[in-house]
Amino acid sequence: MKANIHLITGGQRSGKSAFAEQVTLGLTNTPIYLATSKKWDEEHNERIALHQxxxxxxxxxVEEPIDIHQQDFSGQVVLLDCITLWLTNIFDEVSYDKEKALQKAKEIWNTLIQQDCTLVVVSNEIGLGGISMNKASRQFTDIHGxxxxxxxxxxxxxxxxxxxxPMTVKE
Known part of the structure; x- marks a missing residue:
């Protein structure tokens, strides 16, 4: 692994993306925003617009819903926002197969972090609430965790x- 990684996690609307942007801007004047979201519906488009x-x-x-490892980020500071939406895209692509999604996500991630770059990575903590009655949702929560x-x-x-x-968990 060559990448320097700062993982920023929290609940939905916890302020993690705004914090990640501040961290990234503290590291460079030429940041890259690696956006993994697809445009699902009008409400989600409004969320994207707020971030923009x-x-x-x-x-x-840089907009890339799945193949985040195919970009050359050598020497750059990259804000990857976010793992949750990236993982959602992978889970959907492999027809909700838990093992295939986990394997594909790790393969892509492992390739990405071979680059000599700084990654500020945003991810949700979705397993802090109740347990879903929907099997696919439970599997996604498992994979995400x-x-x-x-x-x-x-x-x-x-x-x-x-x-x-922000609370430091690991330094």
Whole structure:
């Protein structure tokens, strides 16, 4: 692994993306925003627009829903936002096969982190609430938790954001 990784995790609307943007801008004047979201519906498009409006002109945006490892980020500082949507895209692509999704995500991630770059990575903590009655949702929550653990072990730094307040978990 060559990448320097800072994993920033938290709940939905916890302030993790805004915090990740501040961290990234503290590291470079020429940040790259690696956006993994597909445009699912109008409400989701509004969320995307809020993220875009918050970013200054210095950001270069790369949109890639799955193959994040195919970009050359050598020597760059990249904000990857977010693992949850990236994993959703993979889970959908492999027809909700838990094992295939986990394997594909790890393969892509392992290739990405071979690059000599700095990655500020945003991910949700979706397993903190109740257990879904839907099998696919439970499987996704399982995969997501396993991927978060996998990333956290490799990260040099991990921050958990709660109510807009960052808490250092690993440094």
């Amino acid at each position: 409006a918050r970013r200054e002109e210095c950001w270069t945006t 396993l991927i978060n653990q996998y990333l956290a072990k490799q990260a040099q730094k991990v921050t958990f954001v709660v109510s807009g307040l």
